[in-house]
Amino acid sequence: MSTTAAALAPAHQRYLLEARQMQALSFAVHIPLVCFGIAFPAMVLFVEWLYQRTGDEVYRTLARRWSKVMLALFAVGVITGTILSFEMGLLWPNFTGTFGGVFGLGFAIEGFSFFMEAIFIGIYVYGWDRLPGRLHFASGIPVVLAGLSGSLMVISVNAWMNHPSGFRLVGGHVADVHPLAALFGNAYLWHELVHMYLAGYIVTGFLVAGVYAAGRLRGRWGRYERAALAIPLTVAALAAPAQVLVGDWAARDVAHSQPVKLAAIEGLARTTRGASEHVLGWYTDGRVRYGIAIPKLLSLLAFHDPNATVQGLDTVSASQRPPVNVVRIAFQLMVAIGTLLALFGVLYLVVRVRRKRLPESVWFYRALVAAGPLSVVALIAGWVVTEVGRQPWVVYRVMLTSQAVTGAGGIPVGYATLALVYIGVAAAVAWVLRRLARVPLHAAGGD
Amino acid sequence: MMHLYDVPLAFALVGLVLYTVLAGADFGAGAWRLLAGRGGVGERIRDHAHHSMGPVWEANHVWLIFVLTVMWTAYPAAFGSIASTLSVPLLLAAIGIIVRGAAYALRTGAQTPRELRAIDGVSAISSIVTPFALGAAVGGIASRRVPVGNATGQLFSSWLNPTSGLIGGLAIATSAYLAAVYLAADAERIGERELAQAFRARALAAGIAAGAVALGGLAVLHADAHPLYRALIRGSALGALISSIVAGCLTLMLVWRRRFEAARYTAALAVAAIIAGWGLAQHPLLLPGLTVAQAAAPHDTLIAIVVVVIAGGALLFPSLGLLFGLLLSGRLDRDRAQAPSGPTGRALLAASAAGLLGRGAAVALVMGVGFLTIAEAPWAHIIGVVSLCAFIVLGFAALAPTDAGLPED
Ligand code: HDD
Ligand code: HEM
Ligand code: HEM
Numbered sequence: 001m002s003t004t005a006a007a008l009a010p011a012h013q014r015y016l017l018e019a020r021q022m023q024a025l026s027f028a029v030h031i032p033l034v035c036f037g038i039a040f041p042a043m044v045l046f047v048e049w050l051y052q053r054t055g056d057e058v059y060r061t062l063a064r065r066w067s068k069v070m071l072a073l074f075a076v077g078v079i080t081g082t083i084l085s086f087e088m089g090l091l092w093p094n095f096t097g098t099f100g101g102v103f104g105l106g107f108a109i110e111g112f113s114f115f116m117e118a119i120f121i122g123i124y125v126y127g128w129d130r131l132p133g134r135l136h137f138a139s140g141i142p143v144v145l146a147g148l149s150g151s152l153m154v155i156s157v158n159a160w161m162n163h164p165s166g167f168r169l170v171g172g173h174v175a176d177v178h179p180l181a182a183l184f185g186n187a188y189l190w191h192e193l194v195h196m197y198l199a200g201y202i203v204t205g206f207l208v209a210g211v212y213a214a215g216r217l218r219g220r221w222g223r224y225e226r227a228a229l230a231i232p233l234t235v236a237a238l239a240a241p242a243q244v245l246v247g248d249w250a251a252r253d254v255a256h257s258q259p260v261k262l263a264a265i266e267g268l269a270r271t272t273r274g275a276s277e278h279v280l281g282w283y284t285d286g287r288v289r290y291g292i293a294i295p296k297l298l299s300l301l302a303f304h305d306p307n308a309t310v311q312g313l314d315t316v317s318a319s320q321r322p323p324v325n326v327v328r329i330a331f332q333l334m335v336a337i338g339t340l341l342a343l344f345g346v347l348y349l350v351v352r353v354r355r356k357r358l359p360e361s362v363w364f365y366r367a368l369v370a371a372g373p374l375s376v377v378a379l380i381a382g383w384v385v386t387e388v389g390r391q392p393w394v395v396y397r398v399m400l401t402s403q404a405v406t407g408a409g410g411i412p413v414g415y416a417t418l419a420l421v422y423i424g425v426a427a428a429v430a431w432v433l434r435r436l437a438r439v440p441l442h443a444a445g446g447d
Numbered sequence: 448m449m450h451l452y453d454v455p456l457a458f459a460l461v462g463l464v465l466y467t468v469l470a471g472a473d474f475g476a477g478a479w480r481l482l483a484g485r486g487g488v489g490e491r492i493r494d495h496a497h498h499s500m501g502p503v504w505e506a507n508h509v510w511l512i513f514v515l516t517v518m519w520t521a522y523p524a525a526f527g528s529i530a531s532t533l534s535v536p537l538l539l540a541a542i543g544i545i546v547r548g549a550a551y552a553l554r555t556g557a558q559t560p561r562e563l564r565a566i567d568g569v570s571a572i573s574s575i576v577t578p579f580a581l582g583a584a585v586g587g588i589a590s591r592r593v594p595v596g597n598a599t600g601q602l603f604s605s606w607l608n609p610t611s612g613l614i615g616g617l618a619i620a621t622s623a624y625l626a627a628v629y630l631a632a633d634a635e636r637i638g639e640r641e642l643a644q645a646f647r648a649r650a651l652a653a654g655i656a657a658g659a660v661a662l663g664g665l666a667v668l669h670a671d672a673h674p675l676y677r678a679l680i681r682g683s684a685l686g687a688l689i690s691s692i693v694a695g696c697l698t699l700m701l702v703w704r705r706r707f708e709a710a711r712y713t714a715a716l717a718v719a720a721i722i723a724g725w726g727l728a729q730h731p732l733l734l735p736g737l738t739v740a741q742a743a744a745p746h747d748t749l750i751a752i753v754v755v756v757i758a759g760g761a762l763l764f765p766s767l768g769l770l771f772g773l774l775l776s777g778r779l780d781r782d783r784a785q786a787p788s789g790p791t792g793r794a795l796l797a798a799s800a801a802g803l804l805g806r807g808a809a810v811a812l813v814m815g816v817g818f819l820t821i822a823e824a825p826w827a828h829i830i831g832v833v834s835l836c837a838f839i840v841l842g843f844a845a846l847a848p849t850d851a852g853l854p855e856d
Contacts, residue, residue, distance in 0.1 A: 112759035118508070123770055238846075
């Protein structure tokens with residue numbers, strides 16, 4: 001057997017940009033759903049546990065209603081994820097064809113987590129009142145674990161793309177492949193995993209709490225609604241401040257491993273000693289205009305030394321730089337929203353600890369309604385920083401996105417079709433969620 | 448003699464068999480709703496087709512993901528060639544899968560018969576398009592229309608050709624047949640004689656149709672995919688083909704005599720034998736000019752994937768056994784719901800404990816800042832992340848409303 005594997009040759013693609021947008025669109029649809037796959041099962045299980053401890057019917061109703069929503073969102077997560085798996089071959093056959101042997105294992109293991117998740121979510125949701133209490137609760141635990149292992153596996157692939165190792169390239173073929181080291185021996189993996197996992201809890205927590213906040217503004221506010229608001233909100237309020245710390249860690253890892261991405265995030269044209277941080281502003285002609293400069297802060301944040309040297313965009317040729325403003329604006333959006341969410345979370349925690357009750361102000365609940373969608377924006381923005389910030393590389397400094405793309409025709413047609421399908425799916429999801437929300441409380445028992 | 452580089456392919460074929468048999472039945476169940484007709488019986492047929500698949504369709508569906516991931520890990524160049532040349536049918540299949548899944552989600556919210564009918568209609572169309580598109584893609588590979596390279600095959604004739612049409616048609620007929628057998632067995636189990644009768648008739652019709660397509664298809668292969676035809680009618684591939692015919696006839700007989708439960712398994716066997724026959728006939732070529740050995744990933748990757756599949760299977764099969772066991776024994780049926788077991792009524796967390804937890808959370812947060820943000824060593828970062836997680840968990844334990852009657856404001 002040969003030690004190197006067969007590989008495909010790059011092809012010309014007129015519609016590279018459309019292919020990239022099609023990929024980005026599919027991610028932007030999948031990832032918010034994934035957040036529910038990560039965080040919702042744990043919340044539902046917590047509520048069921050409360051019911052088993054207290055015997056309070058309110059919790060039972062809540063857990064059952066949430067589990068229906070969980071199942072519907074899971075179904076949509078499954079199909080949007082399936083699209084992504086197809087796109088690995090449909091859009092990027094050279095990437096998969098060349099490096100499948102290096103990173104593919106991550107997805108193969110992930111496949112087994114999806115199996116566990118799909119199997120036990122079926123048992124859990126269809127098993128309400130049919131399985132004995134403890135057994136039913138236990139059937140939810142693998143769903144929670146599979147959400148963790150599933151995200152670990154996908155993120156390990158993404159971390160490998162950002163910081164590739166565990167193989168050698170010999171004339172376009174991979175050799176000396178060590179898939180486990182490539183996927184899990186990668187220092188870049190850990191900040192991404194923790195950051196994404198927390199994002200799952202933040203997005204789910206704020207979105208779910210936001211639904212009941214909107215209900216409160218319209219006067220729906222009983223014991224049921226208070227519990228349904230307080231539980232996810234408490235999770236999200238705790239995760240949001242932690243996320244700021246983890247994000248800062250992520251930025252330091254980026255500074256070490258992907259200096260060009262950091263330079264794009266900061267709009268730093270030239271390598272600088274004691275670099276200043278620019279808040280807001282627009283990058284043109286090699287500098288940030290209309291921004292607020294804070295001297296030496298960038299060096300301090302990135303390297304814990306106010307006089308550290310930070311590499312600029314000038315360390316690589318123009319063709320190897322990502323689009324600066326896209327990355328920069330996405331980053332600032334994420335950080336601004338992340339900071340606001342953290343402050344909002346702290347506010348809530350202080351009221352809960354000091355006054356031992358929920359906040360009263362109408363403005364608090366208005367802000368909470370906005371927090372959910374904003375956290376989704378932060379989530380997508382974060383992925384834009386990571387993925388667009390890595391451009392033009394698909395595998396950092398190993399393979400260009402333009403070398404990975406398919407040579408097949410018809411990309412714009414596929415893109416347009418998929419976009420239409422996604423619009424339909426979004427409308428369908430909105431419709432189902434409204435319907436599930438309208439079922440009267442006392443009827444929630446049956447299905 | 449089986450080499451290491453053949454093993455993942457064998458796994459992928461097993462996955463394909465399971466996908467065809469399990470998800471195929473699911474697509475078939477979708478397709479039958481189109482022909483269910485209106486009125487009371489039609490509605491019950493459609494309802495039955497939905498409910499008996501509800502708990503399992505997601506798990507069934509993952510077999511496709513399994514096949515894809517094994518293929519791109521173990522035979523990356525073949526996967527890249529196949530996906531880029533067959534991009535149109537694969538995109539069609541992907542869209543069909545989205546629509547099918549969305550229809551499942553939608554049905555949870557539907558209330559009026561009109562809504563249900565509309566949803567079932569859409570779901571039925573996608574249940575026909577998807578198996579056809581996947582079958583057509585298989586036909587492209589089997590008739591050697593997928594060369595090695597990035598989109599080097601024909602965009603359309605690679606999957607719009609006699610062999611693809613044959614296999615696509617066979618996929619639809621098989622799905623319909625499998626579904627009818629499964630649904631008849633389910634209906635019999637829950638005591639719905641009339642429904643069982645309806646699906647029995649459908650199973651017989653679809654079974655005969657699938658058999659006819661398969662046999663007539665040999666003529667198509669003779670004309671359009673001669674190398675495959677020649678390999679199919681000799682050696683172990685021929686054995687597989689004959690097993691399939693035998694199992695198919697046996698199933699028809701069992702359905703005729705209402706032995707639906709046994710017919711489930713022989714029907715699955717008939718399909719499995721066809722896929723095995725294809726694999727055997729094509730071996731050792733994966734694509735024209737590319738043998739399995741040439742396409743295989745490096746040695747370490749092959750070892751890793753084999754270990755992963757075996758370990759994953761050790762976890763997966765007992766779980767699947769549990770799911771199907773519960774399903775087939777009727778434990779997940781709709782009318783099985785019992786009254787909830789009585790409350791255990793335990794004391795809530797004491798307020799003092801909450802205070803302690805709260806202080807613990809604050810300490811964990813400070814440690815998180817120290818070890819993750821200020822310290823730089825990797826070991827410190829590990830402690831930092833663990834501390835931050837402890838902050839969230841302890842804080843939640845302290846503040847989570849264990850009493851739904853949080854003070855009114
Ligand atoms: C709710 C979502 C959310 C929030 C509030 C934040 N982030 Fe974030 N961020 C993400 C969600 C996210 C993510 C899940 O979308 C990303 C994409 C890749 C990743 O690992 O996490 C991400 C990536 C990401 C990256 C790039 C990592 C890389 O390329 O490897 C950095 C530097 C930060 N974030 C920094 C921050 C900072 C300093 C934040 C706070 C002030 C922040 N993030 C809040
Ligand atoms: C494994 C995990 C991966 C994750 C989590 C991930 C995530 C993302 C996200 C969130 C976006 C941007 C979304 C947006 O702009 O709205 C994106 C963009 C993109 N991704 Fe990835 N990705 C992954 C793997 C891949 C793979 C396998 C490829 C293909 C080779 C890829 C190539 C791209 C490209 C080309 C873009 C578009 C960049 C642009 O718009 O300039 N990514 N990805
Ligand atoms: C290249 C990128 C990605 C691919 C190919 C992909 C693939 C998939 C597939 C096929 C499924 C459906 C599994 C099933 O049938 O049950 C799925 C669901 C899921 N994906 Fe992704 N995914 C990608 C990105 C991500 C990202 C960025 C995350 C985030 C951590 C993620 C986490 C999950 C989780 C937790 C599920 C479970 C389904 C749910 O709970 O909604 N995936 N993904």
